[in-house]
Amino acid sequence: MEKLIITAALTGAEVTRAQQPALPITPDEIARAAAECAAAGASIVHVHARYPDGTPTQDKAIYAEIIEKVRARCDVIVQVSTGGAVGMSAAERLAPVELRPEMATLSMGSVNFGDDVFLNPPSEMEHFLCTMKELRVKPEFEIFDAGMLHSLQRWLKKGVVDGPVHVDFVLGVPGAMAGTPESLMFLRSQLPAEATWTVAGIGAAQLPLAAMAIALGGHVRVGFEDNIWHRKGELATSNAQLVARIARIAREMERPVATPAQAREILRIRP
Numbered sequence: 001m002e003k004l005i006i007t008a009a010l011t012g013a014e015v016t017r018a019q020q021p022a023l024p025i026t027p028d029e030i031a032r033a034a035a036e037c038a039a040a041g042a043s044i045v046h047v048h049a050r051y052p053d054g055t056p057t058q059d060k061a062i063y064a065e066i067i068e069k070v071r072a073r074c075d076v077i078v079q080v081s082t083g084g085a086v087g088m089s090a091a092e093r094l095a096p097v098e099l100r101p102e103m104a105t106l107s108m109g110s111v112n113f114g115d116d117v118f119l120n121p122p123s124e125m126e127h128f129l130c131t132m133k134e135l136r137v138k139p140e141f142e143i144f145d146a147g148m149l150h151s152l153q154r155w156l157k158k159g160v161v162d163g164p165v166h167v168d169f170v171l172g173v174p175g176a177m178a179g180t181p182e183s184l185m186f187l188r189s190q191l192p193a194e195a196t197w198t199v200a201g202i203g204a205a206q207l208p209l210a211a212m213a214i215a216l217g218g219h220v221r222v223g224f225e226d227n228i229w230h231r232k233g234e235l236a237t238s239n240a241q242l243v244a245r246i247a248r249i250a251r252e253m254e255r256p257v258a259t260p261a262q263a264r265e266i267l268r269i270r271p
């Protein structure tokens with residue numbers, strides 16, 4: 001079995017300090033959290049930028065500062081978000097990709113997202129895909145629902161996307177696919193050839209789906225973007241606490257954890 005890639009989704013666009021007092025917001029806080037997560041076993045950090053007051057932003061200069069500060073502290077793959085926050089324009093969302101990070105996320109369709117709608121029309125997705133291809137930024141395809149995996153198959157067939165692809169099953173968003181073992185098993189059965197996959201369970205789904213991924217040969221995403229809890233009724237003290245728990249479970253299950261260099265090889269990230 002491949003070594004386990006752990007992604008730490010450090011901040012997200014929705015969680016607030018009021019909900020999770022340890023949420024990293026500024027570039028310095030995000031870089032510190034990234035270094036702690038890398039030391040605990042993460043080989044990728046998924047980052048969202050915020051203004052100092054906590055408002056989500058896709059400001060290129062703030063992303064540049066985050067990337068620079070993370071690089072100064074540790075070796076870890078920086079994956080920027082192109083999802084941003086609900087309501088942002090496509091141009092705004094794509095801005096951090098111009099920095100040519102090693103990876104960026106790319107949502108594969110529109111979906112209800114809590115009380116909102118997260119819009120990803122095909123023409124915008126195609127623009128995102130072409131830009132990432134041109135800049136040689138490795139996409140991680142965010143799959144919130146089964147139809148999104150079929151959209152990805154269509155892009156592959158059209159030749160807009162080159163395989164093997166790397167996908168993230170985001171399971172448990174209210175309005176999207178449930179965070180259950182059945183969802184994960186179904187999506188896994190629909191993967192394109194040679195695809196690699198990771199799972200981001202939302203809230204209470206995070207830990208059980210992560211354990212399944214470790215057993216099944218998938219990879220794992222944890223962190224405050226998806227889950228602020230260590231266990232029921234007890235907030236996590238840091239993103240690194242959540243990463244360390246996955247690394248510990250993986251060790252117990254005899255699935256070695258990948259270094260950033262090994263993750264780059266598994267995901268075929270540009271040298």
Ligand code: KMH
Pocket residue numbers: 012013014081082083084085086105106107113118142
């Ligand atoms: N904040 C969500 C609306 C991504 O980072 O690519 C979208 C999101 C996905 O977080």
Ligand code: ZN
Pocket residue numbers: 009012013046048081083084105225
């Ligand atoms: Zn995100």
